[in-house]
Amino acid sequence: MSETVDVSRGLPAHPERATLEGKNKFVGFWVFLSGEVTMFATFFGTYLGLRNGTAGGPEAADLFHMPLVFIMTMILLTSSLTSVIAITAMKKNQFKKMKLWMWITFFLGVAFLGFEIYEFVEYVHYGLGFSTSAFASSFYSLVGLHGAHVVFGLGWVLLLLIRYNRAGITLTNAPKFYMFSLYWHFIDVVWVFIFTVVYLMGIGGG
Template sequence: MSAPAHQADSHWPHEPEKATLDGRNKVIGFWLFLGGEAVLFGTLFATFLALRDQIGDGPAASELFQLPMIAAVTAILLVSSLTSVFAVQALHRNDIKSLITWLIVTVGLGFCFLGFEIYEFVEYVHEGHTFTTSAFSTSFYTLVGFHGAHVAFGVVWISILIGQLFKKGLNLVTAPKVYVSAIYWHFIDVVWVFIFTVVYLMGKVG
């Protein structure tokens, strides 16, 4: 199935996501939503920092984390952030083929990230680090798992948008949807950078 051909339009706005009142409202509303998400993640980070030394009889972070693998996972998510930038650039050029291509790549990288995270959790459980092992483990799984759930939601959301682009094409209705999905993807990438630093790097060095 191929994407519908989109007529070259010399009047295609430079920022199509903000070309209509509805589009501008979507963008503003989404930024407000992300503000609430930032507060929520901030609370989870604060809880983790308060509980990270309460390991009970379970393994410590320095005994669990494998930084090379986590660094590779981080690289995957950072590259996906770059591909979402390319998708927005294609959106602004009214280039639906490139837009869909970069969105598909972004989704693929998101699936890779989720696969690594599931593998990581399974390994930790095998090593005796379960959700209820200690206060540290509970806060760890809550924070990292909550972020993983956001990645999974983003993958599903972008996949649905790809389907809409195939069906409806690129227009001033679909453009804001693509744009806010890219904002969301950047947000979860930034959150992961903080997780990598606060949870994994600080945990490994003690």
């Protein structure tokens, strides 16, 4: 691990890991993500254990609508791709392009969050309160935890975009944008399992 970076030729090809700090953040962030995997596993396990305990309240098959979940999935998948494009632009030192794609990622995330809020409001109208049944509590905890991650991610990228609006790509902010993109992909992975395990299995009547 060399302490010095050759900056004379321009932005290094991997700016996110050019400094010791960047390298440490990179490993540290993967440790964090691995912890997140385990945490989400406990929420998934709880939901799978309790999903039949509807206590006379609304059931999964009555509530979930495929078109809405499908649109949300497509939005989040696309936002994952746009953040990939942004990071590729970052590696090539194309700051404006990176900013543009990060903003697109941000707005796709906002759209996703809007749908999720709309969805929760609808379910409450159908009589599925947080404490209606074991199914309701575990559903809101799992999907709500994912939603909270989306909120956090949106706040994160918004702060980065505002703070580094004119900074250009530097060895300080490149790791930050890169970690955000890892986080965003992770949120997408979790959503893939939520739409499979929660929504499709709920509709499929497993």
